Amino acid sequence: DGGITQSPKYLFRKEGQNVTLSCEQNLNHDAMYWYRQDPGQGLRLIYYSQIVNDFQKGDIAEGYSVSREKKESFPLTVTSAQKNPTAFYLCASSGGTSGGFGTQYFGPGTRLTVL
Amino acid sequence: GENVEQHPSTLSVQEGDSAVIKCTYSDSASNYFPWYKQELGKGPQLIIDIRSNVGEKKDQRIAVTLNKTAKHFSLHITETQPEDSAVYFCAASIVGSGRGSTLGRLYFGRGTQLTVWP
Numbered sequence: 001d002g003g004i005t006q007s008p009k010y011l012f013r014k015e016g017q018n019v020t021l022s023c024e025q026n027l028n029h030d031a032m033y034w035y036r037q038d039p040g041q042g043l044r045l046i047y048y049s050q051i052v053n054d055f056q057k058g059d060i061a062e063g064y065s066v067s068r069e070k071k072e073s074f075p076l077t078v079t080s081a082q083k084n085p086t087a088f089y090l091c092a093s094s095g096g097t098s099g100g101f102g103t104q105y106f107g108p109g110t111r112l113t114v115l
Numbered sequence: 116g117e118n119v120e121q122h123p124s125t126l127s128v129q130e131g132d133s134a135v136i137k138c139t140y141s142d143s144a145s146n147y148f149p150w151y152k153q154e155l156g157k158g159p160q161l162i163i164d165i166r167s168n169v170g171e172k173k174d175q176r177i178a179v180t181l182n183k184t185a186k187h188f189s190l191h192i193t194e195t196q197p198e199d200s201a202v203y204f205c206a207a208s209i210v211g212s213g214r215g216s217t218l219g220r221l222y223f224g225r226g227t228q229l230t231v232w233p
Contacts (some may be wrong), residue, residue, distance in 0.1 A: 004158075006158075033221075040124075040225070040226075041225065042204065042223045042224060042225040042226050043159075043204065043223045045220065045221075048220065090158055090159070103149065103161060103164065104149070104161075104221055105161065106151075106158035106159045106160070107158050108157060108158045109156075109157065109158045111156075
């Protein structure tokens with residue numbers, strides 16, 4: 001069963017804690033992306049990676065970090081430096097034999113709430 | 116960078132009517148324009164896309180048109196049904212040619228909340 005999985009679906013964090021959101025894909029895609037979604041603001045790009053061991057900042061990278069050690073995995077860490085982390089986080093991937101021409105496919109999302 | 120504007124932000128239609136959502140983009144180099152549908156609490160799903168070498172594309176009740184000169188593209192949904200109710204996003208990108216190309220950061224519009232009343 002091919003696709004993009006994100007875990008957990010819901011995540012609660014206390015202020016001052018770092019948390020890591022998981023994103024895995026078995027689509028053999030080269031590129032992976034993290035977006036943040038807030039009500040009425042659409043999707044904003046946090047980080048993206050076009051190849052293993054390489055990634056670039058998006059528009060709102062401050063307070064976030066990523067790694068890309070494997071093609072299938074692109075975890076996002078929300079650090080305590082992120083001032084307003086409560087949001088819906090979406091992972092996407094594109095490229096490879098099942099993608100092509102930049103089509104991005106999204107995971108189901110993780111809703112992070114800071115208590 | 117690219118700037119994508121989407122209108123309207125909310126749209127209410129009666130079941131069976133048509134719905135049209137419009138987007139404009141700023142970068143004339145953009146050559147790929149996908150549309151996504153997002154249901155509440157879920158990730159966006161690609162519903163249709165169009166490349167700059169095509170002026171129109173249709174898939175059953177959904178169609179997309181592209182005007183490169185005016186730098187705008189539109190989503191048309193005919194014979195709307197209550198299950199069409201969702202948030203719709205347009206996006207623009209510059210992608211490379213050739214199968215497997217992974218280039219292409221997507222720039223999204225802010226979304227349109229479509230409500231179809233039975």
